[in-house]
Amino acid sequence: MCDTPTGTPEDVTGAAAPGTSRRHLLQSALTAGRAALAVGALGTARPAAARAAATGTAAGGDRIVVLGLDGGPKINTAAPPLPSAKPALALVAGGSTYLVDCGLDTTRQLVRAGLSFADVHDVLLTHHHLDHTSGLPGLALHSWTTTPARGDLRVWGPPSTSRQVKGVKAAFGEEVDLFESGGGFGAFPGLRGHDVTIPRRGGIQRVLEDGNVVVHATRVFHGPEVEDAYAYRFTVKRTGKVVVFSGDTAAPDAALIELAHGCDVLVHEAQDNDNVEKIVASIPDRAQAAALRTHLLESHSNVADLPGVARAAEARTLVLSHYTPLPQPPSVYLAKARAAAERVGYRGRIVAPAELDVIAL
Ligand SMILES: [Zn+2]
Ligand SMILES: [Zn+2]
Numbered sequence: 001m002c003d004t005p006t007g008t009p010e011d012v013t014g015a016a017a018p019g020t021s022r023r024h025l026l027q028s029a030l031t032a033g034r035a036a037l038a039v040g041a042l043g044t045a046r047p048a049a050a051r052a053a054a055t056g057t058a059a060g061g062d063r064i065v066v067l068g069l070d071g072g073p074k075i076n077t078a079a080p081p082l083p084s085a086k087p088a089l090a091l092v093a094g095g096s097t098y099l100v101d102c103g104l105d106t107t108r109q110l111v112r113a114g115l116s117f118a119d120v121h122d123v124l125l126t127h128h129h130l131d132h133t134s135g136l137p138g139l140a141l142h143s144w145t146t147t148p149a150r151g152d153l154r155v156w157g158p159p160s161t162s163r164q165v166k167g168v169k170a171a172f173g174e175e176v177d178l179f180e181s182g183g184g185f186g187a188f189p190g191l192r193g194h195d196v197t198i199p200r201r202g203g204i205q206r207v208l209e210d211g212n213v214v215v216h217a218t219r220v221f222h223g224p225e226v227e228d229a230y231a232y233r234f235t236v237k238r239t240g241k242v243v244v245f246s247g248d249t250a251a252p253d254a255a256l257i258e259l260a261h262g263c264d265v266l267v268h269e270a271q272d273n274d275n276v277e278k279i280v281a282s283i284p285d286r287a288q289a290a291a292l293r294t295h296l297l298e299s300h301s302n303v304a305d306l307p308g309v310a311r312a313a314e315a316r317t318l319v320l321s322h323y324t325p326l327p328q329p330p331s332v333y334l335a336k337a338r339a340a341a342e343r344v345g346y347r348g349r350i351v352a353p354a355e356l357d358v359i360a361l
Contacts, residue, residue: 065357067356315348
C-alpha cells in the first residue's frame, strides 16, 4: 500500500499510462440510524415523510445517507422500498456532506433527506457511466437557487471530470447569466472539476483532505470498456471511522479488498444474478441482449459474493447499494447476502438499505 499526496487542483497526481483494465482476484460497532434497514428489518415500505423525519433525528451525527440505489441508466418508477433514484450516497462527517456519485435524482434526494446544499462542498465520482453522473448539472444549478444555497463545489473523479464540469458551466452559461442579473440569487458560486489520475499499475492514491476527512482511492475493475473506475475510502479524522465505497465493480476485486482492509463500513454494489436472464430476455435485439448479459455478469457484483469480500477485507459492516438488474425490495438482497455470509463465515453486520435510509457511524 502506498499513499501519494494530492497534486494540482485540475489534475490530481499521476500519469495516465496506457494499458488494459484487469480483473482483480480475489470499531467500533456501527449503529444503524432509526431509518436504517438492518438485518431482519427489511421489506417494509414507509412513507417518505416518515423516512425523512427519521433522517432528521440523526442530524448532527456522522452518518451515511442513502440517496439513490437504482443502478443502471434506465429510468424506473418503482415505489419504495423498491429503488427508483439513480445512484448517489452521502457521507456526513463533521457537519459536511460528501457526495459519492451524482445520479439524476441527487438534488431532490438531498432535499428529501433534509441535507443542506450549504454543507455540500465535494462530489466524488466513481466512474463516468451516466447513471452516476447525469445529476451533476441539476445539482450545480439548483443548489445555487435553493435556500440555503451552496458555496463553492468541487467535483472529483476519473479523467475527463474537469472537462465535464467545464462543460456544465459552458452549456448553462445563458441560464446562469439570467439569474445572476435578476432573481436575487447573487453570483454563481464556484464550480470546479478535479481529475484524479491513478497509475494503471494500481495502488492507493490520496485524493483530498480537509479538516474532517482524508479520502483515498484505488482502481477497481468494472468491465474492459471502462478504463477508469474508482473506489473511495473516507477516514473521518475526529473518530477514526473508515467508510469505503466500492463504486461499480465485479466482485471480488483485490484492490478494493486492500483499500477496505479493516474498515468500519464497506458500501458495495449488489446485483442479483438470478435476475440477469430475465432482463436479457426482455430485449428483442439478440446482439444487444447478449451485450447486456456480458456487461452484467462481467462488470458487476453478484450479491452472493459480497460477504466473501467483506470477510476478506475484515469489514465490520457490509452495506449493499446500487441494486441491479431489476427493481426488487432490499429484503431480497439481504436474504441472499445472509445466506452467503453463512456459507463463507462472515460474521459482520449486513445492511440492505432503502432510499433515504440513514446509517449512523
Ligand atoms: Zn452504475
Ligand atoms: Zn457503471
